[in-house]
Amino acid sequence: MLAEQRQKFILDQLAASGALAISELVSELDVSRETVRRDLNALAARGLLILTHGGALTPERAEPDTQTRAAVNAEGKRAIGVRAAELVPDGASLILDYGTTTHTVAQALHGHHNLLVYTNDITIAMLLGRRNGNRVVVLGGELQDNEDATHGWDTIEQLSRYHADFAFIGTGGITADGQMSDFSRSAAELRSRMLLAASVACVVADHTKFGRNAGVLVKHFEKAAYLISDMAPEPELAAALKERGPVLRIA
Structure with missing residues (x-):
């Protein structure tokens, strides 16, 4: 070229x-x-x-809309969803973050029964609610411009009332030194609280997020039990992630 x-x-x-x-x-x-x-x-x-x-x-440091992101590495994200859902038994409680990768987790949970789901993603709520004895709590807040999901301090405040067995959390990127990052302070703060709100917190991120700094660091990444991805990162990043604490699981 x-x-x-x-x-x-x-x-x-x-x-x-x-x-x-x-x-x-x-x-x-x-x-x-x-x-x-x-x-x-x-x-x-x-x-x-x-x-x-x-x-x-991008110069705007803005996250692309859901439809655009869903088309990127769709097969890898589906594999992540299946791998993540394997952790969840019937009857468990879980927090499901908004995003295209967490949506694949919800799809893989479609056959589970009696789940208690806390989510700020309206699409995920409709996917898992009203079926198989599941209960779904939608976290209220301001509707995002480019997502069928809520965010902001009202969402964070409501989340603070709950604790779940599992949390599956997206991210804007994993920096070269092994930190979570996101495109806005609001998203970073919400995800940092999700990391603290579950007994087993799992970050789900496909390999296109590796080496990416989205601009705002997410606190408490060390509280995550697992980072679930579709491919292993380069050795330098793998070493940095090992230092941070989460166990890397490859779908």
Whole structure:
């Protein structure tokens, strides 16, 4: 590929996912890390992306809408959902965060019975509610602009009233030094509280989130029992995650 072709590919991928990791681009473009860095630097100089440690973000630092994100690595996310659902017995209580990966967890739980589900995702609530003896509590709050889900301090306050057996939590990215990150303070705060609100907290993130800094760090990642993904990260990130504490489970 010529530089112009690579850079167009990078911008197309960035438009679809909102953020990219250098490791991901090296694999997809079959070029060296130095070549990818040169392309990213050239695009950043034109104001077309924001450089981060280990990758790049769209200039808006905004998360793409649900439909756009759902199309990215759909097969990998489905595998994560199945792997996550294996942890949950019938009759368990669980917190399900909003997002395309947590939605696959809900889909994989469709045959479970007598669940008590706390969620801020309206689509997940409708998927699991009114079936198999399940009870669903929808966490109230402000409706998000690009999600069928609630967020904000009202959502956080209501969550504080509950404790569940399990929590399945999404993330905007996993930074190169093994930290959770998100696109807004509101999302980061809600997810940090979810990590504290379950006996077994699980972060679900497909491999496209590895090496991505979404801008706002999420506290309490060390409280997660598991990080469930579809592929193993690069050795440096794997070592950083091991240092943080969550056990990596590969779907």
